[in-house]
Amino acid sequence: xxxxxxxxxxxxxxxxxxxxxxxxxxxxxxxxxxxxxxxxxxxxxxxxxxxxxxxxxxxxxxxxxxxxxxxxxxxxxxxxxxxxxxxxxxxxxxxxxxxxxxxxxxxxxxxxxxxxxxxxxxxxxxxxxxxxxxxxxxxxxxxxxxxxxxxxxx
Numbered sequence: 001x002x003x004x005x006x007x008x009x010x011x012x013x014x015x016x017x018x019x020x021x022x023x024x025x026x027x028x029x030x031x032x033x034x035x036x037x038x039x040x041x042x043x044x045x046x047x048x049x050x051x052x053x054x055x056x057x058x059x060x061x062x063x064x065x066x067x068x069x070x071x072x073x074x075x076x077x078x079x080x081x082x083x084x085x086x087x088x089x090x091x092x093x094x095x096x097x098x099x100x101x102x103x104x105x106x107x108x109x110x111x112x113x114x115x116x117x118x119x120x121x122x123x124x125x126x127x128x129x130x131x132x133x134x135x136x137x138x139x140x141x142x143x144x145x146x147x148x149x150x151x152x153x154x
Contacts, residue, residue, distance in 0.1 A: 004111030005071060005151055006041055008102055008118060013039060016095040020088065027137045030076050030144075037079040037088055044137070045072035049150055069151045072123070074133075076144040089145055096120050096147065104154065116154030123148050 006024045013022045017039075023029065025040035049068035075092055077085040102118040123146035125133070134141040 001069075001111050001114065001151070002043060002046065002071070004108040004115070005069075005118060005149060006043055006073075007108045007110070008106065009041055009073070009120070009149070011108070012099070012102070012106070013041075013092065013095065016099070017088075017091045020091075027139060030074070030078065030137070030142060031139050033078050033080050035080060037077055037081075037084050039088060039092065040074075040076050040078055042074045042076070043071055044074060044133070046070075047072075049152075068153060071149040071151065073147045073149060074144045075147060076142055082143070085143055089143065092145055093122070096122070114153060115151050117152040119150045119152075121148050121150075122146070 003024070010022045010024055013020070021036070021038045023038055023040050025042050027042060027044070029040050030042060047070040049070045075089070077088040079085050079088070100120050102120075104112050104116045107115055107118060125146050130141065130146075
């Protein structure tokens, strides 16, 4: 299910920001820079969304309703040019601001039967939170956007 959410975001960004490479990455990918610009989506935390009621678990896995999840992403533009990184992240801000809700028709086919809605919201971590996150990731801090994505079952 996690990959399906990431793929939904990736495909949306590819369509919304033409001529931009968008990858689902890992922390190690945040350290790679080149002359080309790549947007890297890094899922760094997963939580159960306790504020959303879901149906109780059933015995059979095939009938079990997935839990509502809260996913935390960093979106980073890996490039050597700081101006290009800022411009690229500005576009990400715009397109997710204009389209913060994904319904079942926009969700990756691999998860659309289980996830009926994704909402994406810009995070507002403090400088201390960001410093702690980047320290925990073991890489120098970079300009990134922090997003919380809420995945709700159908």
